[in-house]
Amino acid sequence: MSFWQLMLAEVKAILADKAIAVTLFGGVLFYSVLYPLPYLQQVPTEQQVVVVDHDNSSLSRLVTRHADASAKIHILANLASIDEAQAWVNQGKAHGLLVIPANFRRDLLIGKGATLSYGGDASYFLIYSAVAEGLVAAGIDASKHVQLIGLLSRGQNPQLAEQSVNSININANPVFNPSLGYTPYVVPGLFLLILHQTLLIGTGILGAGQWRKKGYWQQVSPGLLVMARLSVFLLMYGVFSGFYLGYCFYWYQVSVLATIIEVALFMLPFLLATGALGILLSCMFKRRDFPTQLYLLMSMPVLFVSGFVWPIALIPEPLVAVSQVIPAVPAIMGMLELNQLGALWSAVQPKWLQLWVLFAVFVCLAIWAVAQKQKQAVGIKSDVLSE
Amino acid sequence: MRQLFKRELNILWHSPWQLALISYIPLIGVLALWWLFSAGLPRQLPVALVDLDNSQISRMLSRQLLANSVIAPQSFANEAQAIEAMRQTQVYAMVVLPYQLKKDLLTGHQPTIDIRYNSQFLLVGKLLSSQLQLSLAEGLSHIGQQRLLLNGANKATVDVSLTPITNQTTALFNRNNNYVGFLVPPILIALWQLLAMLVFVNSLNKELILHQERYYLPHNIGALIATKILLYSPIMLLHSGFILLWLYHYLSLPAAGALIDLVLAQFAMLLALWTLVLVIFMAMRDSARTVSFCTALLAPAFAFMGITFPVNDMPLLAQWWRLVMPSSHYIDSHVSVISYGVDLPYVVAQMGSYWGFLLLVPVIVWLAHKAKQLPRNQLSTTISDQEASQ
Numbered sequence: 001m002s003f004w005q006l007m008l009a010e011v012k013a014i015l016a017d018k019a020i021a022v023t024l025f026g027g028v029l030f031y032s033v034l035y036p037l038p039y040l041q042q043v044p045t046e047q048q049v050v051v052v053d054h055d056n057s058s059l060s061r062l063v064t065r066h067a068d069a070s071a072k073i074h075i076l077a078n079l080a081s082i083d084e085a086q087a088w089v090n091q092g093k094a095h096g097l098l099v100i101p102a103n104f105r106r107d108l109l110i111g112k113g114a115t116l117s118y119g120g121d122a123s124y125f126l127i128y129s130a131v132a133e134g135l136v137a138a139g140i141d142a143s144k145h146v147q148l149i150g151l152l153s154r155g156q157n158p159q160l161a162e163q164s165v166n167s168i169n170i171n172a173n174p175v176f177n178p179s180l181g182y183t184p185y186v187v188p189g190l191f192l193l194i195l196h197q198t199l200l201i202g203t204g205i206l207g208a209g210q211w212r213k214k215g216y217w218q219q220v221s222p223g224l225l226v227m228a229r230l231s232v233f234l235l236m237y238g239v240f241s242g243f244y245l246g247y248c249f250y251w252y253q254v255s256v257l258a259t260i261i262e263v264a265l266f267m268l269p270f271l272l273a274t275g276a277l278g279i280l281l282s283c284m285f286k287r288r289d290f291p292t293q294l295y296l297l298m299s300m301p302v303l304f305v306s307g308f309v310w311p312i313a314l315i316p317e318p319l320v321a322v323s324q325v326i327p328a329v330p331a332i333m334g335m336l337e338l339n340q341l342g343a344l345w346s347a348v349q350p351k352w353l354q355l356w357v358l359f360a361v362f363v364c365l366a367i368w369a370v371a372q373k374q375k376q377a378v379g380i381k382s383d384v385l386s387e
Numbered sequence: 388m389r390q391l392f393k394r395e396l397n398i399l400w401h402s403p404w405q406l407a408l409i410s411y412i413p414l415i416g417v418l419a420l421w422w423l424f425s426a427g428l429p430r431q432l433p434v435a436l437v438d439l440d441n442s443q444i445s446r447m448l449s450r451q452l453l454a455n456s457v458i459a460p461q462s463f464a465n466e467a468q469a470i471e472a473m474r475q476t477q478v479y480a481m482v483v484l485p486y487q488l489k490k491d492l493l494t495g496h497q498p499t500i501d502i503r504y505n506s507q508f509l510l511v512g513k514l515l516s517s518q519l520q521l522s523l524a525e526g527l528s529h530i531g532q533q534r535l536l537l538n539g540a541n542k543a544t545v546d547v548s549l550t551p552i553t554n555q556t557t558a559l560f561n562r563n564n565n566y567v568g569f570l571v572p573p574i575l576i577a578l579w580q581l582l583a584m585l586v587f588v589n590s591l592n593k594e595l596i597l598h599q600e601r602y603y604l605p606h607n608i609g610a611l612i613a614t615k616i617l618l619y620s621p622i623m624l625l626h627s628g629f630i631l632l633w634l635y636h637y638l639s640l641p642a643a644g645a646l647i648d649l650v651l652a653q654f655a656m657l658l659a660l661w662t663l664v665l666v667i668f669m670a671m672r673d674s675a676r677t678v679s680f681c682t683a684l685l686a687p688a689f690a691f692m693g694i695t696f697p698v699n700d701m702p703l704l705a706q707w708w709r710l711v712m713p714s715s716h717y718i719d720s721h722v723s724v725i726s727y728g729v730d731l732p733y734v735v736a737q738m739g740s741y742w743g744f745l746l747l748v749p750v751i752v753w754l755a756h757k758a759k760q761l762p763r764n765q766l767s768t769t770i771s772d773q774e775a776s777q
Contacts, residue, residue, distance in 0.1 A: 019675040030683060038690050038705040044697050089559065090727035092719075095697075113547035115555050122558035123726040125569055127697050129513060132556050143552035150548065167492065167534075168527055169499040172516055174506030175473075182696055185509040205675065255507075289592065289678040290404065293585050296682045297416065300578060300689070304423050310566070311479070311511050313433070314426040319419070333476070340507050343474040 001220050006228040009216045014202070014232065017209060019288065024202045028240050031194050032248050035186075042181035044130045046074040049096040050085045053078055057105035063116070063142045067098060072134035089121060096120040096131035108146050116142075176255060176341050183252040188340055189308040189332045191244045192270075196302075196328040197295050199237055199271070200278040203229070204291025207282025211373050218377055222370040226279055226363060233275045234268075241267050245339075257342035266338055266348065269355035270331040276362035277327060283369035306332040330354045391614040398593055399618075408586050409619075413626045416578050417633065420571065427567045429457060429514055435469035435481035436460040442489035444530065448500075451526035452482065457518045473505060480504035480515040482523075492530060560641070560726035568640045569694070572725070573718055575630045577689040580714045583623045583657060584681050587664050590615050592674035602672040604758040612665065620657050627653045635725070643728025652720040652734055659713035659744040666747050669754035688714045694722075716740050 001009075014020050049067070053060050068075040076094055079085050085097040099117040101107075107114045116139045120131035152158060177184045206229075210217050217225055245263060249256055258266075285291050304310055305323040312320060312333075323329045334351035337343040399405055436452065438445050452460045461478060463469040469481045483501040485491075491498040502519050506512040528549055535545045561568050594611055595602040605611065628650060635642040664681060671677045690696075691709040698706060709715045720737045723729045 019679055022676070023679055027679075027683060031687075034708075035687050035690060037708065038693070038701045039696055040702050040705070041700045044700045047697070047699075090723075090729065092723070092727075108551050111544055111547055111551075113551055113553065115553045117555045117557065119557045119559045121726070122561035122564060123569070123722045124694060124697055125564065126695060128558055128564075129517075132558075133517075136554055136556065139552055139554045143550060146551045147548065150551070167497065167531060169497055170502060170520055170523060171499050172502035172504065172520055174512060174516070175503045177506040177509065177512075180506050180509065180513070182509070185507065186690075188507075287674075289589075289675040292675070292678050292682055293404075293589075296581060296585075296686060297412065297578075299686065300574065301416070301419060301423070304420070304574075308508060309510065310424060310570075311429065311432065311508065313431070314429060315423055316425065319423055336507065337475055341474045341476065341505070344471075347471075347475045 001216065003224065003228060006216070006220055006224060007232050010228055010232040013210070013215075014206060014236075017206065020202050020205050023198055023205065023292070024236065024240075027198050027201075028194065028243075031198075032191070032244065035190055035194070036183050036252055039182035039186060042179060042183060044126050045071050047072060047096060047127050047130050047134070048076045048094045049073050049098060049131060049135070050076050050088050050094045051078045052080070052082055052085050052097060052099045054102040055100050055104035059105040059108065059142070059146075060100045062145075063100060063138060064098070066141055067135055067138040070134035070138060072130040073138075089119075095124065095127045096135070098135055111150075178255075179253070181253065184254045184340075187249065187252045187254050188336055189306060190303070191248060192332050192335055193299065193303050193306070193328055195237060195240060195244060195271075196274050196331070197299050198240075199233060199274045200281070200295050201291050203233060203275060203278030204282045204285055204295070205288050207279060208285035208288045208291060211283070211377065212286075214377075217370075218374055222367045222374060225370055226276070226367050229279055230272060230275045230363070233278075234271055237271045237275075238267075241271070255340055258339040262345060263335075263339060266331075266335060266352060269352060269359050270327055270335075273327040273355050273359035273362055276359055276366050280362050280366040280369055283366070283373050302326055302328055305329060308332060308336055324354070325358065327355060327358055330358075388610075388614070391610060392618065395590070395611075395614050395618050398590070402589070402593075405586065405589050408582060408589070409622050409626075413579065413582050414629070416582070417575055417626075417630055420574055420578065421567070421633070421638075424567055424571050424574075427565045428563065429511065429566070431459040432457055432480075432511060432515060433459050433461055433478045434515060434519070435463045435472055435478040437463050437466055437469050437481065437483045439465075439486040440484050440488040444489045444492065445484040447529070448484060448523060448526045451522045452519070455518055455522045457514060458522065473503070476505070476508075479508060479511045480519060482519060560643070562641075565640070567634075567638065572630075572634060572721060573692050573694045573714075574689060575634075576627075576714055576718060576721070577692070579623070579627050579630065580656075580660060580688055580712075581682075581685055582626070583619070583660055584664055584685055585678070586619055586623065587615065587661060588668065588674075588677055588681055590619065591664070591668045592677065595672060595674065602758075603760075604669075604672075604755060606759055608755055608759065616658075616661055620654065620661075623657055624650060624653060642725045644724035644730065646724075648731050648734045649721060649724050651731075652717055652724075652738065655738045655741060656713045656717040659716065659741050662744045662747045662751065663711075663713065665751045666754070669751055669758055672758060685712060685714075688712045691715055692718045694718060710740075710743065713741070713744075 051064050053064065064075060064078070067073050079088070082097070082099060085094070088094040089097065097119045101114060104114050118132060118135040120128035122128040174180050245267070282291065302323070305315060305319055306329050307315065330351040334348040338345070338348045434452070436449055438449060449460060452458050463472065466483060469478070472478045473481055481503050485498055485500065488498050500523060502516065504512040504516045504519070531549050532545050535548065536542065540548065558564050594605060594608065596605060631646050631649060634640050635646060667680050668677050671680060691705065691712055692715050693701070693709065698709065701709070720734050723737065724734060
């Protein structure tokens with residue numbers, strides 16, 4: 001059997017197996033739509049907030065209007081007491097409250113100062129931060145308004161007054177994900193993980209299905225079989241990667257900074273190492289429904305240990321050290337640095353080399369494991385024949 | 388019934404993977420995921436500090452940043468190096484104190500302090516942005532105070548005229564913004580849901596009867612399913628109970644309501660999950676495909692719970708899809724009980740949201756009826772074959 005015939009046989013085996021075809025083609029397509037679906041609106045807006053206005057003055061109404069004007073906040077109602085506001089929050093009707101104290105305007109006019117209290121439901125951090133940011137901005141705005149009026153009434157020149165209210169500009173800007181959107185945050189890491197998991201499942205089911213039966217896989221040397229299988233999966237995942245890292249990143253507005261050659265160069269050892277790991281682990285599976293189960297349970301820990309959701313510096317070091325043998329972990333971080341943060345190639349080279357080392361180790365082990373399977377299969381074959 | 392239980396336990400005993408799924412895998416998974424997030428509060432995040440002024444004021448601002456527990460400032464000589472460090476995720480944000488900051492302040496110009504934070508890591512970026520601004524604002528208010536005092540303002544009125552309105556922000560239900568209390572419960576529930584699904588699917592797959600390349604179900608499948616539900620529900624509830632005890636007793640995360648109400652809600656969630664799995668199982672009747680399909684359906688459960696990203700801001704399609712997953716129904720009760728401290732009647736009322744799953748029951752019965760119709764004449768031989776092979 002020549003290498004090309006072997007590759008053809010592999011392609012046929014993959015396409016003939018419904019479970020693999022569904023996981024690879026269906027899964028990759030389905031997840032590219034389903035996972036980002038909840039996040040399509042990118043930023044939480046118009047969170048529901050109730051106001052408890054004990055003052056009922058022109059200024060307190062101004063603060064309320066300014067808060068409502070913020071894109072992050074929608075003022076739902078004006079309630080009589082904090083207890084009532086608490087009840088609204090508990091029933092999930094509102095996620096935040098703004099309390100304006102009695103004599104708010106009077107205290108400010110006579111120069112006593114006043115305190116605005118905000119509360120946000122911190123069971124949901126994104127809601128809480130939206131509520132807090134919106135209300136604090138409205139509060140600071142009102143504060144500056146009062147300051148300015150005070151200064152002007154004391155006879156300050158308007159330009160000077162403006163300056164002493166803002167003596168320093170703080171120019172804080174987000175970079176790499178300028179819209180603070182949720183899909184550009186989640187998609188790059190998650191999509192690499194989906195490629196990683198489906199590739200492992202695909203090779204796993206293919207192996208687990210084949211080792212029990214006679215077939216072309218016994219007639220070739222283990223090295224050739226592993227190489228052919230890797231080549232076939234590499235070709236398929238080249239196309240999937242093109243779809244994910246190309247079209248999907250564009251569609252979900254992920255910022256992309258690396259050149260296509262750099263991305264391809266980085267994906268190569270990632271896909272090879274993952275494929276080799278998949279073939280190696282497939283030799284340990286006896287049932288075809290097993291790989292999906294194992295990799296499913298692994299996917300959440302791998303996602304969180306890769307360090308783009310929760311900073312790596314805060315993850316316990318033993319976990320980080322152990323996770324380095326999973327190809328997705330260096331690949332997700334390296335790819336983020338290269339493609340989303342625009343790091344130079346030299347900066348991600350250690351991770352790239354790590355992936356090559358992983359590939360080298362896994363491919364040797366995979367060839368050895370397949371050879372073992374072929375030896376065992378000789379015994380099985382005679383059993384099958386005797387039946 | 389007792390016979391069926393014995394048979395079920397026997398099958399369970401002889402399946403190492405199934406035993407693992409109900410014993411040590413949940414424990415390892417729960418503890419590992421908790422350990423990952425166990426830091427709880429983000430602290431000492433590296434920030435590049437480029438001080439181009441090197442004046443008394445700029446050093447005061449640096450000390451102010453150093454005093455914040457979230458920020459770990461690292462000095463860089465110029466912006467180019469800081470940018471490079473930021474691209475390599477060595478630092479998550481950078482602060483540039485401009486040249487002649489002090490002079491501009493003293494001569495009444497308006498200097499600009501630049502902050503850039505890495506929003507690709509949204510969680511860290513947003514936190515650092517607010518903390519950096521807070522620390523700098525605190526430092527700058529010292530300067531403002533001095534200036535007002537120099538202008539002859541009364542000491543008592545200085546604070547008020549600097550910030551006439553003070554802000555008091557309270558994070559309700561999770562006072563110190565602890566990530567363990569926020570993120571870990573929904574993650575563990577998502578994991579638990581996957582485990583429960585796998586346990587049930589594996590046990591159902593054992594009942595398939597192969598006959599002429601097609602799978603059929605035994606005639607007493609109803610009783611078998613009832614046995615499985617009676618056996619596996621308490622086992623899985625034991626694990627979810629462990630999660631609750633671990634988080635809210637051992638780690639003493641704040642919980643306003645009674646945990647026992649949550650166990651009831653978890654039981655309802657399990658029943659909904661079993662129904663969902665049964666529909667898929669009856670419709671597919673192929674072990675690998677049932678597993679794949681259930682996996683595809685439930686793997687993104689965490690994203691759809693609406694804890695990290697609010698439900699109201701999801702597109703309508705996502706809000707509907709969310710209702711297919713039992714975990715999304717449960718997590719609402721979880722938050723109500725843990726945060727708002729609602730009582731039992733409210734939790735029971737919330738379970739009404741599962742009504743859609745009841746519609747699946749007739750579908751299951753119909754599918755099961757169809758699946759039992761093995762070609763009559765071969766029925767006895769196939770079953771005896773099955774028994775012989777076992």
